[in-house]
Amino acid sequence: MKKVLVVCGNGLGSSFMMEIMVKNVLAEMGISAEIAHTDLTTGKSEKADIYIGAADIVANLEDGKRTVIGLRNILDKSELKTKLQKYF
Amino acid sequence: MDLIMKDILGTPAILVGLFALLGLLLQKKSSADILSGTLKTIMGFVILGGGANIIIGSLNVFGKMFEKAFSIQGVIPNNEAIVAIAQTTFGTETALIMVFGMLVNILLARLTPFKYIFLTGHHTLFMASLISAVFATGGLKGVPLVIIGSLILGSLMVLSPAILQPFVRKITGSDDIAVGHFGSIGYFTAAVVGSSLGNKAYSTEDIKVPKSLSFLRDTSVAVSLTMTILFVIVAGLAGPAYIQSELSGGTNFLVFSLMQAITFAAGVYIILAGVRLLIAEIVPAFKGIADKFVKNAKPALDVPTVFPFAPNAVIVGFLSSFVAGVLSMFILPVFGLKIIVPGLVPHFFTGATAGVFGNATGGRRGAILGAFANGILISFLPAFLLPVLGSLGFEGTTFGDSDFGIIGILLGYLIKLF
Numbered sequence: 001m002k003k004v005l006v007v008c009g010n011g012l013g014s015s016f017m018m019e020i021m022v023k024n025v026l027a028e029m030g031i032s033a034e035i036a037h038t039d040l041t042t043g044k045s046e047k048a049d050i051y052i053g054a055a056d057i058v059a060n061l062e063d064g065k066r067t068v069i070g071l072r073n074i075l076d077k078s079e080l081k082t083k084l085q086k087y088f
Numbered sequence: 089m090d091l092i093m094k095d096i097l098g099t100p101a102i103l104v105g106l107f108a109l110l111g112l113l114l115q116k117k118s119s120a121d122i123l124s125g126t127l128k129t130i131m132g133f134v135i136l137g138g139g140a141n142i143i144i145g146s147l148n149v150f151g152k153m154f155e156k157a158f159s160i161q162g163v164i165p166n167n168e169a170i171v172a173i174a175q176t177t178f179g180t181e182t183a184l185i186m187v188f189g190m191l192v193n194i195l196l197a198r199l200t201p202f203k204y205i206f207l208t209g210h211h212t213l214f215m216a217s218l219i220s221a222v223f224a225t226g227g228l229k230g231v232p233l234v235i236i237g238s239l240i241l242g243s244l245m246v247l248s249p250a251i252l253q254p255f256v257r258k259i260t261g262s263d264d265i266a267v268g269h270f271g272s273i274g275y276f277t278a279a280v281v282g283s284s285l286g287n288k289a290y291s292t293e294d295i296k297v298p299k300s301l302s303f304l305r306d307t308s309v310a311v312s313l314t315m316t317i318l319f320v321i322v323a324g325l326a327g328p329a330y331i332q333s334e335l336s337g338g339t340n341f342l343v344f345s346l347m348q349a350i351t352f353a354a355g356v357y358i359i360l361a362g363v364r365l366l367i368a369e370i371v372p373a374f375k376g377i378a379d380k381f382v383k384n385a386k387p388a389l390d391v392p393t394v395f396p397f398a399p400n401a402v403i404v405g406f407l408s409s410f411v412a413g414v415l416s417m418f419i420l421p422v423f424g425l426k427i428i429v430p431g432l433v434p435h436f437f438t439g440a441t442a443g444v445f446g447n448a449t450g451g452r453r454g455a456i457l458g459a460f461a462n463g464i465l466i467s468f469l470p471a472f473l474l475p476v477l478g479s480l481g482f483e484g485t486t487f488g489d490s491d492f493g494i495i496g497i498l499l500g501y502l503i504k505l506f
Contacts, residue, residue: 010307011364014396017265037368039360040306054396060306074396 002088003034005048007058011039015053018074022052025081031088050087052080101133103186103209108369114380125369132365136210139358143433146352149335150319154429157325158417163426165434165470165488167214181220185237186213192242197382204253205382206245206268208390209366211489215270216241218487218496222476226503240499248272248491249388255279258448259397268388270491271438274465277490278405278442278458279449285457286450292400292443295452308357310403315349318432352432363390391441398444404452405443405459410435412463425471434466434488462490469493476500 006022008015015037023035036048043051043061051061055070062068069083096102108129112122144166189212197203206212219237228236249256249266252275256267267275320342323331328341336344395402413430420427439459446458470486473493477486487496 008396009399010360010392010395016364016368038364039308039357041308041357042361 001032001034002049003047004036004050004052005043005046006035006037007040007043007051007053007061008037009040009057011037011042014074015039018052018071018080021077021080022084025077025084026088029081029084029088033088101130101137103183105130105133107190107209112369128365129369132362132369133209135362135365136359137362139355139360139362142355142358143352146315146348146355147432149348150322150352150432151429152335153319153322153326153331156327156330157322163428163470163474163486165428165431165466165486167488167492178217178220178224181224181233181237182213182217184234185220185241186216188234188238189216189241189245192238193245194381196242196246197385200246202246202250203382203385204246204249204266204268204388205385206249206388208268208270208388211268211270211390212241212245214487214492215244215495218492219499222496222499223503226500226506228503244270244491244495245388249386251276252279252445255445255448256394259394259444264386265393266386266388267391267394267441269391269441269489270495271391271434271441271462271466271489272491273494274438274462274490275441275445277461277465278454279445281461282446282448282450282454282458284450286446286452286454288449288451288454290451290453291398292404292447292452292455293398295400307360308353311356312350312353314406315352315432316346319345319349360392363392391437394444395440398447398455401443401447401455402440403443404455405441405446405462406436406439408456408459409439409442409463409466412460413467416464416467420467420471425468426474428467428470428486430463430467431488435463438462438466438489465490465493469497473497473500 004022004026006015006019008018019035019037026033026035038046040057040060043053050067050069051058052069052071053061054074055072058068058070067087069080069087071079071083073079096106105126109122109126112125117125190206193204193206197205216237219240220233223233223237245268248270249268249272252267252272253263255275256265257263269275323341323345331341331344332338410430410432413428413435417427417430439462442459442462443455447455450458466488469490470488470493473496474486476496487493
């Protein structure tokens, strides 16, 4: 099972809302995955298969080895779905 | 009876844990999920307390440096401290008002158009504490106190999110969540100031934060840096000799200040981790209860929920509110009022939120002026609240956020009429 980590600056507000959205989208796609949300500092040290967040924030996680999905609009379900489909 | 009243209901962590438990049961989750969810909720509260202690330690040092630097003694608004004092005398009343207030909240959400469930548990506790202390001193006791207190608390729990909701819709672009925080008068004021004095066309979020500064979006880093700057300035004014002899135990004053600043940021990091655990269980738990009893209920959440919608306004708002706090400190004695030392925590949380609200109605200027108005409110209201609390023997500390001031002053003078 893949682990998806949703990240924002605080790890409280927007990442939690995105996590709920990611859960819904993956459920629609019939995929089960381990999903959690956290702040940027923790995101840097926590291992996950996919990192999701607002584009300007997750850019900070990019290290060439990680799979990072940056969202232009964090509340846009269709953008999220299109980008997630590439990895599942 | 004492076990239930004092030990179980008097421990907010357990109270909130029970709330999560009920929600998970109503959702018919597996026993493993119920157990881990309840435990993690309680643990979240414990972590929160641990982080708060770290922050209080660092703020105490800051307070001492501050008093030395400006050679004044002021009252430090600290919700936790004053609630701790009130708990020793009015603990049972507070716990009962809190529980029945939550029930009144659910009832009002079901019966009225105000579909808000107030989920910021620590603020519910603080408000219950304020109400029981002010009323009990005014001569209201026993069952009438609990009944009237619960009705007032429950009403505030739906009214405060309600006055903010038109602006929350603007900020989040949806009507799914609400803000549940007893700084609401300050945010409402900021939004009104923003809409009358600001210009919505120039949002704080259009300010191009240079790419090289994007690391500031990382809360822990931003808080560390801000606190380091504040600590170093105040430490410089207080003088190395005082710090090294009185506070740091001989450690160089700059090294000491740097460590205190980063300790503060570490405390914030821990508190955020605790809040994350709480919210992750309580929001679904809330859904469990709300789905059963209240149709279309909205969760009213703590203010950091709106921070991600305008991260620049968060920084602008905090700085502007704090400046207002510092200016007020010099103006208060002119009016014969006690000096309120600007607390970084209330100015950070309520100032940042006021900035987000001000930006939503009035852009950059709205964020600056709105947060400034909030800073004035949370400096003057605690000063006006002091006489009401002073007779209770609460001198030296007071409640910080704006609603506690307004409600405390109103209730204090209301009870005198009877």
